[in-house]
Amino acid sequence: MLSIQGIEVAAITTICMLICQAVKATPLDNKWLPPIAGLIGAVLGIAGLLAVPDFPAHDPINALAVGIVSGLAATGLHQAQKQLRDKQ
Numbered sequence: 001m002l003s004i005q006g007i008e009v010a011a012i013t014t015i016c017m018l019i020c021q022a023v024k025a026t027p028l029d030n031k032w033l034p035p036i037a038g039l040i041g042a043v044l045g046i047a048g049l050l051a052v053p054d055f056p057a058h059d060p061i062n063a064l065a066v067g068i069v070s071g072l073a074a075t076g077l078h079q080a081q082k083q084l085r086d087k088q
Contacts, residue, residue: 020033
């Protein structure tokens with residue numbers, strides 16, 4: 001089986017980013033996007049621990065941490081992209 005180390009983390013970040021984009025289309029205040037992304041990332045981190053044999057974390061606490069950081073990275077990537085776009 002072909003496995004790229006860390007691709008699961010990138011997948012969590014991408015999923016969180018897409019969900020945050022969908023949430024932005026709602027009337028919900030954008031200040032809630034980082035907590036939402038962190039929560040979704042935490043859930044996906046635990047799901048990754050349970051479903052992916054080569055997941056980078058091997059216990060629930062580390063899986064939560066990987067998921068939360070990956071989710072929060074989605075909001076950071078979005079902000080970096082937005083700031084780069086606004087400078088042009």
